[in-house]
Amino acid sequence: MTWEIVIGLEVHAQLSTNSKIFSGASTAFGAEPNTQADAVSLALPGVLPVLNRGAVERAIKFGLATGARINSPSVFARKNYFYPDLPKGYQISQMDLPVVGQGALTIQVPAVGKAQAYEKVVRLTRAHLEEDAGKSLHEDFHGMTGIDLNRAGTPLLEIVSEPDMRSAAEAIAYAKTLHTLVRWIGICDGNMQEGSFRCDVNVSVRRPGGELGTRREIKNLNSFKFMQQAIDYEVQWQIDTLENGGKIQQATILFNPDTGETRAMRSKEDAHDYRYFPDPDLLPLVIGKEWIEQLRGTLPELPQAKQARYVGELGLSAYDASILTASREMADFFEAALGDAKSQAKICANWIIGEVSAQLNRDGLDMAQCPITAQQLGGMLKRIADGTISNSGAKEVFRTMWETQKPHVPTGGITVGGSAIVQFISADEIIEAKGLKQVSDAGAIEKIVDEIIAANADKVAEYRSGKDKLFGFFVGLAMKASKGQANPAQMNEILKRKLAG
């Protein structure tokens, strides 16, 4: 029997403002407990919330980036429940009128096994502003609980999708695309370890085309790997339950990364009645058209538009285009390295997706920390294009650039122009210093070949009598004689011609 998986996501993206959503306290991560808890964060008697304009701007930018309607007015509501790390006894959120209305996100679902890669549009239901709660610390307090309110009041954008995803792969592609987008437009740092991007995944299964099944919500997944594991486990659990004649109860569940299992946290019966009502301390949020247009002007070209341009204008494959737009840093690096040399797009893309990414990976760095500049790479690509260096020469140039620019290079690096380590050394300088310029002068190569033929008459005779395998021997000699600088293609061609006699 086949089952269809239905998934919708609620993502909490922490907005990258310096101060909290309703007070001036800092949002910096990792401070000593309660050192960033001001009177508002502590919910002292008499304090009032004042909305952070920067948080609203970021929400608007998200709305614009997903083609959503920006609601004006939108309304802040109180979500009432008691919890020790919820200082006011209510969370200020948005309910009936969220700041961002319906939008959409196009995702690229990668090929898995025999299944082809494909594109899909996921509908966004809404995105609303709300404040984060504090943290309860259950360790180190000898049977008591510690409360840290540094995080209380941190601005969040809760982004809710429609239940449009039909596999774990789609859910992860969606989460990754969203993760890329919020960093791309600069509204969230996307740091999942620090909880800046947390996913709640609603999962249900049904017979294809049938009624929607009962969903269970997996809370607070903070890595794509865990998301995959949690969905896989949960889907199998639901299918097993149904096939064994059981029923799914609506519930909120947690994923345990150590066991790889999900377990129910609370059922629908113990669900809170949050008693939402409009917060009388905050007026309806009115957003003028001018403000929206001004923010639209600050938005960068979005990943999807860039991908289309890379394919259409630069002739890249959809795959390459999607990799190059995986982050704003990656795309910026690519475009800066390429410069005006549009015809070099493919080779430029290959270098970035190949060597650059591999090196970053090996060194445990991300694109933002790349030790070489796009200008350096671009300079090197130019020398490949004009034949100054061979591919192997280019690899040498690249390695030298990387090693030279790597942080904490020990002294004794290569010497150029008298100084020991030169920042941002150019490809030309390396080619010069290391003598990597390849010889493409046909006369010079012919001379080398002539000398080799003369000095190895016996081998030439063997070759000419049919021992083809000796060709490699001559190539080796010739390259050695040219100190590896001969243009290999040219060298092959000349050797072949002269050996033939």
Added chain:
Amino acid sequence: MINASLKQLSAELAAKKISSVELTRLYLDRIAALNPQLNAYITLNSEISLAQARAADARLAQGKGAALTGIPLAQKDIFCAKGWRTTCGSRMLENFIAPYDAHVISQFNNAGAVNLGKTNMDEFAMGSSNETSYFGAVKNPWNHAAVPGGSSGGTAAAVAARLCAAATGTDTGGSIRQPAALCGISGLKPTYGVVSRYGMIAFASSLDQAGPMARSAEDLALLLNVMAGFDERDSTSLQRDQEDYARDLAQPLQGLRIGLPREFFAAGLSGDVGAAVEAAIAEYKKLGATVVDISLPNSRLSIPVYYVLAPAEASSNLSRFDGVRYGYRAPEYSDLTDMYEKSRAQGFGAEVKRRIMIGTYVLSHGYYDAYYLQAQKIRRLIAQDFVEAYQQCDVIMGPTSPTTAFNLGEKGDDPVQMYLSDIYTIAVNLAGLPGMSIPCGFGANGMPVGLQIIGNYFDEARMLNVAHQYQLATDWHSRAPQGI
């Protein structure tokens, strides 16, 4: 000295005829003598009061005094004042020392006023008799068997008994006007948003408004000048130009159109109060005013609407009092839920718990539309009634409360009877309008009667003018309780 106006006191201070320290001591001595019976103050701190007085004297000596510099005032115990115990009349905050100043407090501090102490009030401002205070009932200075009204009962009693030069109150459904009426003083609730709520412990955020309570309209104007003004820390604070509320005090009332709402003079109004109010209207006619019969048809729904909306907001506002971070925590509990339940059961009094339960109920799933949303709709209709009324008149007048001060314990068992004490004041809060009460005579039992003056939005200066002209023509406001 204790009967001097703020203007007179200010002149005496400026002329060095008396120092702020002397004036402060005078009041502290009066408080020491009279407060044990009246219970108007919850917290005194003569050290801080006298330090402020000395600072004021230094400022006056430099000739840098402002209108209220050196004048001893009392603050309702709903305002957080740095270093002062701030209880809001509740056991929940019995030991809470505020670490910051409310906007109103810092405004008075900047003006150089002296804080004499924190006045008693109904717990979390929920009450009309000051009997719900954890710190005990306040006695009406006119008759110690009677209530002073509430929730600003401590302030009203302190002003009436001359235990301060003037004081602050807050008004969510009548909490400035009703005790002002019952204690024979003047009180003003400004337009919602004129005075910042920052640092004022919230009861019902969309209705709460701070205002001055004093012995005359002229004094109220000087106090409001200090209290009013935009504050970015309160999102409902209105961004308007600063105004001088005393600017129109001397204007004649010739041509003033007074609207008299039929509904305020109907059944339920006691005869002696009605008579005193009518006599006041007659006085206004003598001063050149004309009278217009108006109707506020939806005002009869004020009490039910209020007792849905105010408890709804309160149930949420009071959630922060959970025993976790500050305030009362039960000494013994078995787990988290038990800690919450016991702390709140023991920390809150009966009336507060009643309103938290009402509020929780009306916001609950399945009841929200029928109660909360419906009440919001009627609230708009009530506000609309006033908009239409002001097409025909400049100010609206009527009784502040249907009766004079009732006796302590008289309405304790019947919350609805207690709620009806605010029947004429609540609509004003629901509409966000300014309202005031001034003394206009005495009832059959010799207790004061208040005349309510309701203005259009931002018409405080005109209302103060209307009240001041009456106080120039009459002397009800300068009567003092026996023995004072």
